[in-house]
Structures are given as C-alpha cells and as structure tokens.
Amino acid sequence: MQNTTELNNKPKRFIYDFNPEETEITMQTKDLEIYYGKNLAMHNADLKFKKNTITALIGPSGSGKSTFLRSLNRMNDGIATVKGEILYQGVNINQPKIDVYEVRRRIGMVFQRPNPFAKSIYDNVTFALQRRGVHDKKTLDRVVETTLKQAAVWDQVKDSLNKSALSLSGGQAQRVCIARALAVQPDVLLLDEPASALDPVSTQQLETTLRELKKDYTIIIVTHNMQQAARLSDYTVFFNMGEAIEYNKTRKVFTRPKVQMTDDYVSGNFG
Amino acid sequence: MNRTQKQSRFAIACLKAVAGFVVLILAFLIGYIFITGLPNVSWHFLTSPAKAFNAGGGIWIQLFNSFYLLVLAMIISLPIALGAAIYLNEYATDNWFTAAIKTSIEILSSLPSVVVGLFGFLLFVVQFNYGFSILSGALTLTIFNLPLLTRNIEDSLANVSDDQRQGGLGLGLSKYETIIHIVVPASLPGIISGIILCSGRVFGEAAALIYTAGQSAPALNFMDWNPFNIDSPLSPLRPAETLAVHIWKINSEGIMPDLTQVSSGSAAVLVLAILIFNLSARFVGRKVFERMTSVK
Amino acid sequence: MIMENQKLAKQLMKKSKTARYERFGRLLSLSALLLIMAIVLGIIVFVASKGLGTFFKDGISFKDFFTGTLWNPGTKTPSGQQAVGALPMIVGSFLVTILAALLSTPFAIGTAVYMTEISPKRGAKILQPVTELLVGIPSVVYGFIGLSVVVPFVRNTFGGSGFGILSGTFVLFVMILPTIVSMTVDSLKGVPKFYRQASLALGATKWQTIWKVVLRAATPGILTAVVFGMARAFGEALAVQMVIGNAALMPQNLTSPASTLTSVLTAGMGNTVMGSLQNDALWSLALVLLVMSLFFNLVVHMIGRKGAFKK
C-alpha cells in the first residue's frame, strides 16, 4: 500500500515486458473488438502468446476472459461479433474464408465443467478422429494410450476403457476431456477455468499435467485462482471491464505489478 | 374456529371429494374394461381370425395389423420428426419463419384425427390410388404422429446440457455431427420414452384409419412373407382393419352372436397394450439411461 | 516463414469435409421441417377446396348450409331447395362440446388444485399416473364404454333410447377431463411459491389463498386448458359417433338421437361418391371442423399473449 503514489504515476495499461521473436509467437490478437449484439465486451487487447508457454488470463467475473478465450478458436461464431485480427502462426483466422473446423482442431478447447460424451472412454477420446476418417484400430489404440497418458489418467482408466465416461469422477472426466482434445493433435490448448469443478487433489494433478503438456503445446488458461495462476503460468494477463489491463511475466504481475488496478486485484483489495 | 376457517375446511373437503371422484372414475373404467373383457381373452381369441356371422372369432389379424401399421408409421415418421426436431431445437433462430413453423406444428397437433384421416383418404387412397391399404394407413398415421413425436424429441434434445454441444464443437466437429453423434445419443433415454408414448397413441387411433387402412381384414397367408403378394401379411397394398377400428366397427354394425364378448375382449386387449406402452415408456427410458451411465 | 504461412493459410482455407457435412445436415433437417409445413398447408388447401365446392360448384348458398335444418344431400326440402342444412350437426357439436366443458372444468380444477395445493405427495403418486392413464385410453374404448354403460344408464334414468346429446356429453366429459387436469396442474405449478406464502402470512386461510391468489394468477393457463379440452371434444369422432344416435335432426332434448359434424362425417363418407353433392357436402362439414380447430388454436394464442402481457 505504501507505494500507491508511485503506481499511480504509471500508465493505466501495461502490456508486455517481453519481446518474443516472430517465430516464437503462436497466437496474436490485433485490434480485437468483440460485441454481444451492440454491447462491446472486449477491446484494447492486443496480445501475443508465446510458443510452449502457459499464459494465465485473470480478472474479475464478467471482465471478458471467456469472451476473449472463446474467440481465439472461433467458438464465438454465431454468438458474438468479433472484429480485428486473430493471427495463428501468422495467419489471420478471423476471416470468413477460413475453415472454422480446421481452426478448432488445431486450437483445442477444454471447458469449465467436465463434459464427457455419453460414450465409452475409448470413444470419447477417439470420436473426433473417427469422424475425420481414422478407423485403423491400431492407430486409435495408440492415440488413446498416448493421450490418456499425457493427460495423466491412463493408470486409472486403462482397465475400463469401454466403460461409460459418464461414470467417471469429476477430476478423471476433466482429464479424459483433455485427452480428447489432444487426440486431434492441436498445437494450442485453451482452457476455461478447467479446475473450478474439481477438488484440491484433482486440481493439483491437473496442474502437473498441464506443466508436462507445455513442452508440446501452447497453453492459455482462464483461472480465478490466483495461486494457481502464480504457480502454473509463465505469463499472466489481467483483464478488467473488457480490456487487457496488464500483461507481463507472471512473477512480475504478482510481485511488482505496474498498474494500480492489477495490484489491487492480485492482492485481493479489488472492488 | 371462525367462519372463514370453517369455510376453508369445507372447501378443502370438497376438493378432496372431487379428486377422489376422479380416481373412482378411472378405477371404474379400468375395472370395467378388465373385468368384463379379460375373461373373454384367451389364447384362441388372440390367435384366431375374426368371424363376421358366427361366434368364436378372434382378433389375430387385427392385432397383427395394428402392430404392422404402428411399426411402419414409426419407421416413416421417426426420421422426419428427428430432422424437424433437430432444426427447431438446434438451428432455428427467433424469427417469423420459426414462428410460422411452430404454429403449423401446433395446428397439426390439434387437428381432429378425422380430418387427418379424411386428408389421407383424399391424398393416398384416391389421388395416389393406393386404395384402402396398409400403405395409406401408415402414411396417414405418420401425419397424425409427426407433431407429437417432433415435440417429444425436441424436448429431449433441449434437456441435453449445452456443455455437450460445446464439447463437440471444440473438437472441430461440425454442429450437425455434434448433434447426430453426441446430442442425440445423450438424449436417447428421452427420445425412446417419447417414441413409446407416441406408439401408445398411434396404436389406439381409429378415426384416422377407417377411411385409409380400411375396415376389413381379409384372411392372410402366414406362410407367405413376400410383400409383393396380396395375401402376404407384409403386403402394403392390402386393406387392414386394426384392433381399434375393429372395436368401433363391430360396435357400430357387428352382428356376430358373441358381439359383447368379442368387443369387450378386444377393448381389454387394446387397453392392456396401451398400459404396457405407457408403463414401459418410463421404464425403458430409465433403463437406457442407467445403461449409458453404468459402471459396467 | 512467409512460404510456411502461405502453406498454412491454404490448408486453413480449404473447405473441409466437415464443412460440407454441416451444410448437408442442416439442409436435411430443414427439409424435414418444410415437409411438415407442406403437409399442414396441404391439409388446409385440400379440405378447403373440397369443402368450398359445395358452395361454388354445386351452388348451395352459405345461408342454406348454415341455417338449414334438413340434412339429406341429394334430395330437396319441401320448399324446393337442396337439403343440405348443416345446422343440426353444428348445434350438436357445439352442444356436446360446451356441456362437456361445463361439466369437466369444475372437476378438473378441483382435482388439479388437490394435486398441487392440498396433497402434492398423493397428487404425484396417485393422481398424476391416473390422469396420464386416462389421457392414454383410446377414444374407441371410451365409445365402447359409452355404448355399454352410459347409454343404458341414460336410457334407464331419463327414458328414451339412451342415445343422444346427454350420452355424448358424459363420454366427452371423461375424455377431456384428464387433458384439462394435466394442463391446469402445469399452470398452477407455474404460480410462484411466494404468492402463497405472502397470502398465508397476511392471515388468509388456505382456501382464500387458493381461491383469491393461486387460481387468479393461473387463470390464463386454466382458460387455455379448457379451450384445449373443448378443441378435443369438438374434434372427437368415434366415441361420440357411437353414443349420439346419428340422426341428423335438430336435437329436441338432451336424450333424443342427434348427431355432430364428426359423427355424420365418419358414418357418411364411405357411402358417397367422390364429386357428388352428397360427398361435397360432407367435405363442407370437414371444413367447418377444420376452421373450428384453427379457431381454437387462435384463442389459445390470444390467451397466451394476454397472459404474458399481464405478467
């Protein structure tokens, strides 16, 4: 609290304290404006996401985290109007010519509530592949094993792959959902509060899993849990009222924020 | 106790009496049908053909016709109802077109079944020249069945959590794939209950059939399952009086000496079949659900 | 880098199989819907064109049709006009419908109130399945019971043949009862809990709460239920046809043989030749049925709109 005055002299928004090489950027947003009907839900959010890192999106409820995340793989199609550029490896995917299904395959998504399909665990994981014409049993078996191992549930479910996925516990189900997303070989993984429905133990396991996955994927995760963001992520974006307020290395955001608002939020004095 | 309290007590007692009376009516109906009817139901009754002038006839052919028509009508109406329900629940946006479609489905569902039957008569029997036949009957029953089946399926689809749809879309699947392969399977318990419930209604329907499937049940050759032969049970172009139509027909103009026995027996069989449909609708739906979520 | 970008852009812009599948599926489900719509339009157009033939092809005047009391198409009335007066059937249909609704409504509301307000537990356990069962019983079975129980009962109590409006009313009463009950239950359940709590807290008795608060709030829903019941009664064919006596005469009293639109239709359609005046006249009756059904629909819509407005 003693350095309030100093913080107040800083700019109201602060984006980046790092300048990755072009080749290191997996995703980038430019001049993004997202509208629900006539309501502007997100603007001022020119962000870059670095390859093989975990970026946490934090901010109060209603600040637009989910809105932002969902536009990264065009899940807002038909729900919100998204203006501006969303670059995926340099290609603007926010244009009508782009095949949204291929985009979503490459930029996978895991949701807040575990949502296994009413199918067996095996089919949950392989379903999207089968729809894309992969029917070779050996390939599918291999994918199931690899992805479930990546998602760190293999040991728990390997003997019951034909069991309905609806019978799994929340934590197991969420990790099967991660495996399901990995099965189509994306390179970006978007997660919207993936641990909010899980108990502490499952949450911890999930974090370990994500830390492992970072080696192969670019991960962007929305979380309400400050500790989680601090523990898990390399970079953190703080959103408020539909704007990206501060974007920096996680350590800096949590220890030496450059904007007063961020400081208030991460120290719990917000509102 | 003051006046208003007394009044309240009295009124509530009256309500109890009314509710009791309604239960009595049903008890009487069911009791009457089964007590007068079931003694006339025997294996012979269920498995022998009807007789127009002599005693001792059964309802075998009518029973067979009822089930055959039901199955055909369901086979035809299911894909249509499913498609319509999918569009209404998953694609339709709030505009005049959707409103028009919803209104026309409401109109169809409240149309008297005689009117549906007469339309079927005009279109299938006369215009398409299918005559009084299984085919005309099944197509007419389809029209009769569509609105309710569509609404049932629509409700079951609406009960599936949006998370499931998001999950499918998030994997890069199309909306339609998501619906067909994820949402529909997830709503299967509800859809199956809906189908069985609609089956009960179709099974008991007569007014839509008397001028489409006809009012006669010619003898069938149960050794011949080639649908192209006219006396094959599967032949779609033969006239086919159903059990429900049979009850109406013999009560209106039947002259067999055991008329009362035959009609009460038929009514008992019909109600029993519908009871089974209604009870199994809940049961089967629940079983399918358990099966889907079970720890096998 | 740029080369790679272009390669990726190309991959992303290729229309995938998935996209084509989506278009196909959407069209498929839309066409199912359009088919249903076409059927409804077809029914209206077919029945209307047939039914209007009586007036425009055979030259019967609307006045003769709607006010004439002699129904014997193909023959002439003593005064020399065609005998296609449909008034007896129209009166018959309205009479059984209104009487059945008058009889059913209090019973239905009473039962529904019992199920939701007085003993919800017993309501769910006994009355709910009972009403569902009653809804499921086919109309021919109602007709059969009408014929073997109601008609003799009316005959022994009121004299006459037993066939007539009264028997039709009794049969329809039982038939539409469950429809009205279950819809009324739905609308009573829709009344927010705090209405009741507030009323009871103000010192009203249970009955006053039901009568002044719950029923009043649920009135649009109850009206809708009654109209639905009436629509069902008006369109019911076989059950009525089996007990009403099928005499196309103006009903003299409630126990004289009479007829309704549906009963004449079911009894007559098989005995006439397509295109003849006898046949056209029947289609005109069907058209009246159709129009009434549309009318009931309209009423339900209007009640819905008004009810929504009040909230």
Ligand SMILES: Nc1ncnc2c1ncn2[C@@H]1O[C@H](COP(=O)(O)OP(=O)(O)OP(=O)(O)O)[C@@H](O)[C@H]1O
């Ligand atoms: N489908 C929608 N239609 C209209 N407005 C929406 C929709 N979804 C979100 N909004 C609005 O957009 C704003 C941002 O919502 P969003 O869900 O992105 O916030 P969030 O940061 O994810 O919040 P939370 O932490 O509660 O998940 C809110 O004001 C919300 O009301």
Ligand SMILES: [Mg+2]
């Ligand atoms: Mg959110």
